[in-house]
Amino acid sequence: MKLDHTHDVTATSWLASANDGATPFPLQNLPFGIFRRAGTAEAFRGGVALGDRVIDLSALSEANCLSGLAAQAARACMQPALNDFFAMGADAWRALRHALFELFSAQHRSGRSGPVTEALGRCLVPQADAEYGLPARIGDYTDFYTSIDHARNIVKLLRPDGTLAPNFQWMPVAYHGRVSSIGIAGQQVRRPYGQRLAEGARSPEVGPCARLDYELELGIFIGVGNGQGTRIPVGSAEQHVFGLCLLNDWSARDIQAWESVPLGPFLAKNFATTLSPWIVTMDALAPYRAAWARSPDEPQPLAYLSTPALAADGAIDIQLEVALETENHRRDGLPATRLSRTSFRHQYWTVAQMVTHHTVGGCNLRSGDLLGSGTISGPAQDEAGALIELTQAGRSPIRLATGETRAFLDDGDVVVMTGWCERPGYARIGFGENRGEVLPASWD
Amino acid sequence: MKLDHTHDVTATSWLASANDGATPFPLQNLPFGIFRRAGTAEAFRGGVALGDRVIDLSALSEANCLSGLAAQAARACMQPALNDFFAMGADAWRALRHALFELFSAQHRSGRSGPVTEALGRCLVPQADAEYGLPARIGDYTDFYTSIDHARNIVKLLRPDGTLAPNFQWMPVAYHGRVSSIGIAGQQVRRPYGQRLAEGARSPEVGPCARLDYELELGIFIGVGNGQGTRIPVGSAEQHVFGLCLLNDWSARDIQAWESVPLGPFLAKNFATTLSPWIVTMDALAPYRAAWARSPDEPQPLAYLSTPALAADGAIDIQLEVALETENHRRDGLPATRLSRTSFRHQYWTVAQMVTHHTVGGCNLRSGDLLGSGTISGPAQDEAGALIELTQAGRSPIRLATGETRAFLDDGDVVVMTGWCERPGYARIGFGENRGEVLPASWD
Incomplete structure (x- = not known):
């Protein structure tokens, strides 16, 4: 992974809020999304987070502040989805990120004329005024299962005599998920009805899910796809990946237990x-980036999932945290109770291996496709990425700061996921928040 | 299901080829698709099959031969996908089908002036000159598992001591499939590489699939969807369904056996x-339509999957056939060898039950979504919808008309699926052919 001046921790922006150590969005981050001013009929369009603002890429394009490939890339972001921008490839992504870094860096302001800086200022929308859309038209969504700690926790809970499925250590196992119901942070999720088999019962019944859970994951957006019948080699797989976001894979554990054999959730x-x-x-x-290793007593990855580069920096040290905010937290003015904290660096399979395995049989990925990393659980008990693990399948409820307990999610609960990266000598960059609220079940 | 004059077996068209008893597309059928003249840069657009022609709905719209809701519906078909037409709902679908029936029926010609008939004639494109696109932008594809004979065959083959999963008789089991790789008849399918575990081996290897199979299914196109968090009651579920096509769910059995536990194929x-x-x-x-019954010694469907109407005509008697055409068939000028024949009426769960179960937890279906029925196998051995069943997992290869044998598919093999409906007193209507060819594996 090549580092350049956009990773320089001393770089600052002329936008003061980008230099506040608490912002997830310093100049070194520049994450992409789709937004508009909330409550307006404006078109959704591409934006980049900087401090407490959104850089409006439509406005920036129209202000003619960019040139060359960066200008072309920004124009591709004027649409309500980033698919066309993704399809332009890594050179275009980098050109636009670098151009934004220059335009908004403190150094460059001093050399700029007043009108240009004013023009840039008019391209900034307060995040407090923004609402967000899905970053892309997602063609297909694939959810992986790549945390060995999560997999071992689940096996222990559900099948006390069970062992990890033998394929887990040989391939990043995955299944296809649902695109239509993917929403953006702030999503209100109705508790689902479904069939489940009560313990000891001979026939199932239908009712509201009684074991509603979240799963802490990262979402992986495919930038550039591959043709049907071709594969993406592991050595170049990351060139196909635009970037990562936080993902909550809501899960109805009672429904899952009854429906999942033999075809999965x-x-x-x-x-x-x-x-x-x-x-x-x-x-x-x-x-x-972090070193990635497979211990010598474990199966080593097959050749198509292996490159020397993997060992050096195949993993990514993304710190992740899940907190729960109940109605009582809001009533008492308490911050959400932290449930767990872990890092993506523990994941058994890397992003590149997921992309490569997905295409080894010729399955075509398209720009804007989404991969979920699978639940991210670390080795310790308090590093688990789902309530089913944290509460031992509900047998050991968690106590919250309000004095309440939770075995699974209640109506009105808000799950709050956050993620960030930090490393001595480098900036702290964040993913922002991923909030989602549980609404009561409704049959009508 | 209400019958009307469009189902009258005596109705004929002024287009002679529609009255040929051998055509799958008499006036009583009028199936919808997306087409253009092959080898041209024409835009793909909606069409309806009649005899050996395609009624070009773009041309028909521009010729002003329709009025009211039918005209609006035809205009929605001028795009390269039928999603907007689907979203108009059953009244619009019926208005257009009825209007086409009138315009092209023999009775109506006699009352028409020459210029109008000439105008209609100019809206017909020979099927021999056409190429086809996917009928809709498919948002999500769900594959069901609803043939109990198929499920029992598979269980017997793969787990000699096994029994049917207990959920099978309580719900139409399903999983999400891949949208990006869905193609239209004539698709050339490259044999996939993948991981598989050889019998007795301790570690897997990667190689070309050695047990490539097809699965005979019906595709179910969702016309009108539902909002997230709402459900579609079984009594009105079919109003959400536009129609059915043939579907080949290509399957790599060796890859499937190794990867599918615990998350499915x-x-x-x-x-x-x-x-x-x-x-x-x-x-x-x-x-x-055909009666649908659950024998009294089997679990009866839960209330949300049951209506009195189901018993009367919940099933559909669609005759289905699979044939195999190898390179030797083509060399020797032989027709494809028939492998099996069955009917969709044997299916354990109905189309309406699939739609309703899919939405019971609030999952939103969208116009253009695709459901696969799951493999359709009847009760007899020669009614099985996949080679793995017909050949006893490869142990009893099938002999073809050419003298060749097949345990699974070879490179160059063409799988040909056909489907039709017939009933005394009614027309014979067909689905046409669903052909797909196996190309050799390629690692590069």
């Missing part, structure tokens, strides 16, 4: 999936 | 799915 997962609005680019993540 | 299925070009409407299928 279906209604237990397809009622909703929530994404954070900002996609942090692979370029912005470059300083936070 | 993924790369084993997502390299290709092939659809026939014409969607036969639910209205056209009305005369061929």
Whole structure:
């Protein structure tokens, strides 16, 4: 992963809020999303987060502040989805990120004439005034299963005599998920009805899910796809990835347990999936790469899933946290209770391996396709990315700051996911928040 | 299901080829698709099959031969996908089908002036000159598993001590499939590479699929969707369905066996799915409905999956056939060898039950979404809808008319699916052909 001046921790912006150490969006980040001013009939369009503002890429294009490939890239972002921008490829993504870095850096302001800086200022929309759309028209959504700690936790809970499925250590296992129900942070998710088999019962019944859960994941946006019948080699797989966001894979555990054999989860997962609005680019993540290793007593990846580069920096150290905000938190003015904290660096399979395995049989990925990393759980008990793990399948409810307990999610609960990267000598960059609220079930 | 004059077996068209008893597309059928003249740069647009012609709905709209709702519906078909037409709902679908029936019926010609008939004639394109596109932009594709004979065959083959999963008789089991790799009849499908575990081996290897198979299914196009968090009651579910086509769910059995636990099939299925070009409407299928029954010693469907109307005509008697054409058939000028024949009336769950179950948890369907019925196998051995069943997982290869044998598909093989409905006193209507060819594997 090549580092350049956009990763320089000393770089600052002429926009003061970008230099506040608390912002997830310093000049070194520049994540992409789709937005408009909330409550207006404006068209949704591409934007980039900087401090407490959104850089409006439509306005920036019209202000003629860019040239060359960066200008072309910004024009592709004037639409209500970033698919065309994604399809332009890594050179275009980098050209636009670098151009934005220059335009909004403190150094460059001093050399600029007043009118240009004013023009740039008019391209900034307060994030407080913005609402967000899905970053892309998602053609297909694939959800992986790549945390070995999560997989082992689940096996222990559900099949006390069970062992990890033998394929887990040989391939990034995955299944296809539902596109239509994917929403953006702030999504209100109705508790699903569904069939479930009560313990000891001989026949199932239909009712509201009684074991509603979240799953902490990262969403991986495909930038450039591949042709049907071709594959993406692992060595170049990351060139096909635009960036990452936070993803909540809402899960109805009682429905899942009854429906999933033999074809996997279906209604237990397809009622909703929530994404954070900002996609942090692979370029912005470059300083936070981490070594990736497979211990010698484990199966080593087959040749098509292996490159020497993987060992050096195949992993990414993304810090992740899940918190729960109940109605009582809001009543008492308490911040959400933290449920767990972990890092993506523990994941058993890398982003590149997921992309490569997905295409090894010739399945075509398209610009804007979404991959979920699968639940991200670390090795310790308090690093688990889902309530089913944290509460031992509901047997050990968690106590919240309000004094309440939770085995699974209640109506009115808000799940809050956050993510960030930090490393000595580099800026702290963040993903922002991924909030989602549980609404009561309704049969009508 | 209400029958009307469009189902009258005595109705004929002024287009002679529509009255030929051998055509799958008499006046009583009028299936919808997307086409253009092959080898041209024409825009893809909506069309309706009649005899050996395509009624060009763009040309028909521009010729001002329609009025009212039918004219609006035809205008919605001027695009390269039928999604907007689907979203108009059953009244619009019926208005256009009825208007086409009138315009092209023999009775109506006699009352028409020469210029009008000439104008209609100019809206006809020979099917021999046409190429087809996918009928809709498919947002999500869901594949069901609803033939109990198929499910029992598979269980017997793969787990000799196994029994049917307990959920099978309580719900139409399903999983999400891949949209990007869905193609139209004539699709050439590259044999996928993938991981598989050889019998007795301790570690998997990667190689070209050695057990490539087809699955005979029907594709179900959603006409009108539902809002997220709402459900579609079974009594009105068919009003959400536009119609049916043939579907080949290509399957890599060796890859499937190794990857599918615990999350279901993924790369084993997502390299290709092939659809026939014409969607036969639910209205056209009305005369061929059949009684649907659950034997008293089996679980009865839960209330949300049950209406009194189901018993009377919940099933549809669609005759289905699979044939195989190898390179030797073509060399010797032999017709494809028939492998099996069955009917959709044996299916354990109905179209309405699939739609309703899909939405019981609030998952939103959208216009143009595709459901696969799951493999359609009848109760007899020669009614099985996949080679894995017909050949006992490859142990009893099939002998073809050429003298060749097949355990699974070879490179160059063409799978040919056909479907039709017939009933005394009614016309014979067909789905046309769904052909797909196997290309050799390629790693480069």
